[in-house]
Amino acid sequence: MKVAAINDLSGFGKCSLVADIAVLSSMGIEVNPVPTAVLTAQTGFSSYYLHDMDDMVKRCNVEWKKSGEGFDGIITGYIPSLNLADQILDFTDSFKKENTLLLVDPVMGDNGKCYSNFSEGMLEKIKELTMKADIITPNLTELCLLTGTEFSKFSIEEVISIAKSVKAHDLQSVVVTGILENTNTVCNVVIHKDDATVLRSSTNGRSYSGTGDLFAASLMGNLLNGKCITDAVSKAADFISRAISKTDSADRNYGIDFEKILKTEE
Ligand code: PXL
Numbered sequence: 001m002k003v004a005a006i007n008d009l010s011g012f013g014k015c016s017l018v019a020d021i022a023v024l025s026s027m028g029i030e031v032n033p034v035p036t037a038v039l040t041a042q043t044g045f046s047s048y049y050l051h052d053m054d055d056m057v058k059r060c061n062v063e064w065k066k067s068g069e070g071f072d073g074i075i076t077g078y079i080p081s082l083n084l085a086d087q088i089l090d091f092t093d094s095f096k097k098e099n100t101l102l103l104v105d106p107v108m109g110d111n112g113k114c115y116s117n118f119s120e121g122m123l124e125k126i127k128e129l130t131m132k133a134d135i136i137t138p139n140l141t142e143l144c145l146l147t148g149t150e151f152s153k154f155s156i157e158e159v160i161s162i163a164k165s166v167k168a169h170d171l172q173s174v175v176v177t178g179i180l181e182n183t184n185t186v187c188n189v190v191i192h193k194d195d196a197t198v199l200r201s202s203t204n205g206r207s208y209s210g211t212g213d214l215f216a217a218s219l220m221g222n223l224l225n226g227k228c229i230t231d232a233v234s235k236a237a238d239f240i241s242r243a244i245s246k247t248d249s250a251d252r253n254y255g256i257d258f259e260k261i262l263k264t265e266e
Helices: 016-026 056-066 082-095 120-132 140-147 156-166 211-224 229-245
Strands: 002-010 030-039 050-052 073-076 101-104 173-182 185-192 195-202
Touching: 002 016, 002 082, 002 211, 016 030, 016 211, 030 056, 030 082, 056 082, 073 082, 073 211, 082 120, 101 120, 101 211, 120 140, 140 156, 140 173, 156 173, 156 185, 156 195, 173 211, 173 229, 185 229, 195 229, 211 229
Parallel strands: 002 030, 002 073, 073 101
Antiparallel strands: 030 050, 173 185, 185 195
């Protein structure tokens, strides 16, 4: 199994490509990274340097078409600029075949706040990308942005109804991630065909950098390894719960200690 992972490489934050490469590789899946940007740290830090990779996604598209590459999955995450968003749309047009699973994580914000990549233009590009996806994994903030809904505290029934409205086509699954029910319980809502499933798992009530990226990578890995969508979401949520329970740092910016629970070679 091979996955093209279109994401940034952040020096601190345990997110993006660090999450994709570590998690998918540990699940026996080959990762072919398509770096969109290299950062000293994810953008939640008070100071960081971002080096935009310019036309790297386009270059991968051109070179990999030339060498006849193909992928079982494509996963996309944080997009640093509109230019890269356009290149990602072209890349998916080239490499999403009938049997290629496209997971789009519409990374734009968390806890009701937008990340620094957000603009109205970015929202339009990300909407375009989500239309092509087999699975989208917005958190509640991103679900609100995608649907033009004002962010507030919703009941699970309300989340289900908003999530159903964002579904772009019959075969698309929508997974709304990280809905905090109370300080000990987090919900993930899965919309698949006409069914809505609510899966609950344990948490410590805190939010950490990179959790959505780790969740998306684990979800992709479980799907490619043959799990159905609800089992794959349940496995990904369990992975996050276990990783959070092993996390020492209280500073959300440094992310969760998922490496402690990845299987080792020994
Ligand atoms: O985890 C999402 C993410 C990925 N990449 C970068 C980010 C963020 C969230 O802030 O800043 C660079």
